Amino acid sequence: MQVDEAPLEKAFDATIGAGDRIEPRDWMPEKYRQTLIRQVAQHAHSEIIGMQPEGNWITRAPSLRRKAVLLAKVQDEAGHGLYLYSATETLGVSRDELTRRLIEGKQKYSSIFNYPTLTYADVGSIGWLVDGAAICNQVPLCRTSYGPYGRAMIRICKEESFHQRQGYELLMTMMRGTDEQRAMVQESVNRFWWPALMMFGPPDGDSPNTAQSMEWGIKRHTNDELRQRFVDMSVPQAEALGVTFPDPELQWNEERGSYDFGEPDWDEFWQVVKGNGPCNTQRIAHRKAAYDDGAWVREAALAFAAKARADEND
Numbered sequence: 264m265q266v267d268e269a270p271l272e273k274a275f276d277a278t279i280g281a282g283d284r285i286e287p288r289d290w291m292p293e294k295y296r297q298t299l300i301r302q303v304a305q306h307a308h309s310e311i312i313g314m315q316p317e318g319n320w321i322t323r324a325p326s327l328r329r330k331a332v333l334l335a336k337v338q339d340e341a342g343h344g345l346y347l348y349s350a351t352e353t354l355g356v357s358r359d360e361l362t363r364r365l366i367e368g369k370q371k372y373s374s375i376f377n378y379p380t381l382t383y384a385d386v387g388s389i390g391w392l393v394d395g396a397a398i399c400n401q402v403p404l405c406r407t408s409y410g411p412y413g414r415a416m417i418r419i420c421k422e423e424s425f426h427q428r429q430g431y432e433l434l435m436t437m438m439r440g441t442d443e444q445r446a447m448v449q450e451s452v453n454r455f456w457w458p459a460l461m462m463f464g465p466p467d468g469d470s471p472n473t474a475q476s477m478e479w480g481i482k483r484h485t486n487d488e489l490r491q492r493f494v495d496m497s498v499p500q501a502e503a504l505g506v507t508f509p510d511p512e513l514q515w516n517e518e519r520g521s522y523d524f525g526e527p528d529w530d531e532f533w534q535v536v537k538g539n540g541p542c543n544t545q546r547i548a549h550r551k552a553a554y555d556d557g558a559w560v561r562e563a564a565l566a567f568a569a570k571a572r573a574d575e576n577d
């Protein structure tokens with residue numbers, strides 16, 4: 264039977280227009296559903312792949328306290344991934360299918376996690392800059408138009424702000440240490456600054472999805488607006504920490520009431536997005552190995568559930 268979608272579309276537009284939320288039971292245009300699957304799955308994959316660069320340092324944390332903090336943080340990322348996979352499942356696609364799409368390179372994850380973590384200061388830089396950028400991007404997503412995504416973001420943002428502060432505190436402690444430790448922090452910040460700016464996505468003029476996603480209330484700000492907000496927020500924090508950013512064009516613009524800054528290397532960004540960054544191959548190979556190694560657990564859980572059902576029916 265052919266359903267007349269015109270009244271459904273009208274109701275959808277009215278909900279979006281009123282700033283209300285779309286819920287899984289509601290009719291939605293197929294393109295809205297597909298856009299959300301793309302963005303929320305990419306976000307979930309980022310949380311899961313994002314466990315790898317920091318996980319790299321758990322066995323080499325410099326003290327028991329730092330190890331406990333880092334373990335808790337990496338576990339939080341796993342939790343974020345799971346909330347987000349659950350939100351994506353409400354759009355009609357299973358976590359298993361999404362994981363396959365990631366491993367087969369059909370879905371993306373954030374470019375930032377394709378850079379290596381070379382020193383312990385990188386754990387601090389990730390917390391301060393990467394989680395800081397994530398907060399800037401994600402706080403407005405708490406008001407996104409799709410209910411399950413927005414609700415997941417509220418909880419995630421609370422945890423991200425703890426992550427950001429732990430990174431800043433780690434770097435602050437190192438800055439109070441030896442000259443060698445201070446140099447280690449500066450070197451790490453030099454490597455993470457530009458990739459952190461790239462997390463916000465391409466410039467607005469090269470962002471094919473922004474206009475439609477803003478119209479649907481999925482995104483609330485453009486990539487460039489959020490990037491600017493992040494720069495303005497980070498410069499005073501860098502001054503308090505005693506580090507500089509590797510950008511000679513960075514300076515306060517009195518007229519705009521914001522910092523001017525240089526252009527990230529967009530060729531590098533697109534190379535990383537296309538799979539040619541320093542760690543892309545390693546990250547996906549590691550994820551695939553974990554998925555393959557876990558097959559017996561999934562199979563055992565399914566067999567147990569089937570047996571429990573059969574016993575119930577006896």
Ligand code: BYC
Nearest residue numbers: 306309310313372373374397461462463464470471472473
């Ligand atoms: N990396 O039209 P555009 C975390 C792709 S996890 C890779 O502007 P859109 C954390 C984009 O997908 C943080 N790809 O896209 C975890 C599109 O390609 P497709 C993750 C990128 O969606 C553990 C194409 O480029 N956060 O914080 O309107 C430890 C054109 O872009 C990137 C989220 O996922 C990138 N950086 O805007 C620590 C936030 N940028 O899909 C921390 C949710 C763009 O058309 N996502 N692309 O083939 C968003 O807010 C938006 O999806 C983006 C991109 C702003 C990222």
